[in-house]
Amino acid sequence: MAEPKKLGGAGLRGQSAGETALCTVGKTGAGLTYRGYDIKELADKAQFEEVAYLLLYGKLPNQAELDAYKAKLKGMRALPEALKTVLEQIPADAHPMDVMRTGCSMLGNLETEQDFSEQNDHIDRMLAVFPGLINYWYNFSHKGVRVNVETDADSIAEQFLWTLHDKKPEPLHVQVMHASLILYAEHEFNASTFTARVCASTLSDIHSCVTGAIGSLRGPLHGGANEAAMDMIEQWKSADEAEEAIMGMLARKDKIMGFGHAIYRESDPRNAIIKEWSAKLSEQVGDKHLYAVSERVEAVMWREKKLFCNADFFHASAYNFMGIPTKLFTPIFVCSRVAGWTAHVMEQRANNRIIRPSADYTGPETAEWVDIADRA
Numbered sequence: 001m002a003e004p005k006k007l008g009g010a011g012l013r014g015q016s017a018g019e020t021a022l023c024t025v026g027k028t029g030a031g032l033t034y035r036g037y038d039i040k041e042l043a044d045k046a047q048f049e050e051v052a053y054l055l056l057y058g059k060l061p062n063q064a065e066l067d068a069y070k071a072k073l074k075g076m077r078a079l080p081e082a083l084k085t086v087l088e089q090i091p092a093d094a095h096p097m098d099v100m101r102t103g104c105s106m107l108g109n110l111e112t113e114q115d116f117s118e119q120n121d122h123i124d125r126m127l128a129v130f131p132g133l134i135n136y137w138y139n140f141s142h143k144g145v146r147v148n149v150e151t152d153a154d155s156i157a158e159q160f161l162w163t164l165h166d167k168k169p170e171p172l173h174v175q176v177m178h179a180s181l182i183l184y185a186e187h188e189f190n191a192s193t194f195t196a197r198v199c200a201s202t203l204s205d206i207h208s209c210v211t212g213a214i215g216s217l218r219g220p221l222h223g224g225a226n227e228a229a230m231d232m233i234e235q236w237k238s239a240d241e242a243e244e245a246i247m248g249m250l251a252r253k254d255k256i257m258g259f260g261h262a263i264y265r266e267s268d269p270r271n272a273i274i275k276e277w278s279a280k281l282s283e284q285v286g287d288k289h290l291y292a293v294s295e296r297v298e299a300v301m302w303r304e305k306k307l308f309c310n311a312d313f314f315h316a317s318a319y320n321f322m323g324i325p326t327k328l329f330t331p332i333f334v335c336s337r338v339a340g341w342t343a344h345v346m347e348q349r350a351n352n353r354i355i356r357p358s359a360d361y362t363g364p365e366t367a368e369w370v371d372i373a374d375r376a
Ligand SMILES: CC(=O)SCCNC(=O)CCNC(=O)[C@H](O)C(C)(C)COP(=O)(O)OP(=O)(O)OC[C@H]1O[C@@H](n2cnc3c(N)ncnc32)[C@H](O)[C@@H]1OP(=O)(O)O
Pocket: 220, 221, 222, 223, 225, 254, 255, 256, 257, 258, 259, 260, 261, 262, 263, 307, 310, 311, 312
């Protein structure tokens, strides 16, 4: 069994910043569980709504509870007119993560959390509305189409694809989306979740916590890596070309997006799962090179650097095979991780102390005041 990664140094690595009952990450070097349930079993057997319910309400729902929860979410998909107006002002060349951030913040203006007793309804509303929100903006800004977000989609997975393509998606794609949303739903004290918890610890509102978290997820060292990985692999038309390019990037000490992890040492348990779906989709669409390129990059990175694919790498090809534009990859992560973020916000609120660490001061001991006219 792999040794846990040696954690230390900058970035608060290896330091416990609090307690959680939601998730284990890399407990034995690779283990990932949500409230004790293994990620593989969840991704194989559950729908995303079951996992969201598990994170938010503390247990797996029975059939009646799941049906009621899905019906509740389905009834919460409508976009307020004022939010549509804001989305219609955002240009097509905006980054969709900025659209998510603005959309979430605007929702908080329109449907402000007045009291923590309302938190579950606001959380469910965000889960229900986010897929339609991003795809309303995407279709309006890119095609001039005001897409209907009050679809008959049975699930959040289906709702995302339906509102993106403005038609009922095929069952295989919905199945892959369920698995993907489950894989992305929760991951302990990662950067965006920690952002949400810090915000929650000031007793701020739920939309502020999520808006801040979206900003943290946007960066290429975190959620933004899935689209950065796609931008990279789509340049190469064969596995050999990919290998040559990667060798050059490694020689230049470039960061290869979609590889490595702050906690895992030898593998990210989410990778094998999404990789398998990517392989299935590759066959379905008759892909000639993207999957082969991805596999070669994986092999070269392990051979050369002992670096492994994280959750983001094979998500890139999987989403591409489903016809999802690259710019929308990280917003899908938001549609999923909002479950984890908000479960953490609730956990923080239930046992709160303001998060306020100390810093080691490295500035000058003292500085002498110089009048402005005398400064160099
Ligand atoms: C869902 C997610 O958010 S998963 C993460 C998504 N992010 C990415 O894919 C971006 C690429 N990966 C990275 O930048 C990093 O691996 C991170 C941010 C995920 C983790 O960072 P750290 O914990 O600081 O990495 P770690 O301590 O393991 O790095 C060890 C060495 O490997 C190198 N390394 C780590 N990842 C990579 C990579 N993807 N490509 C090239 N070199 C890498 C580091 O530069 C470091 O080298 P050094 O010792 O010469 O400085």
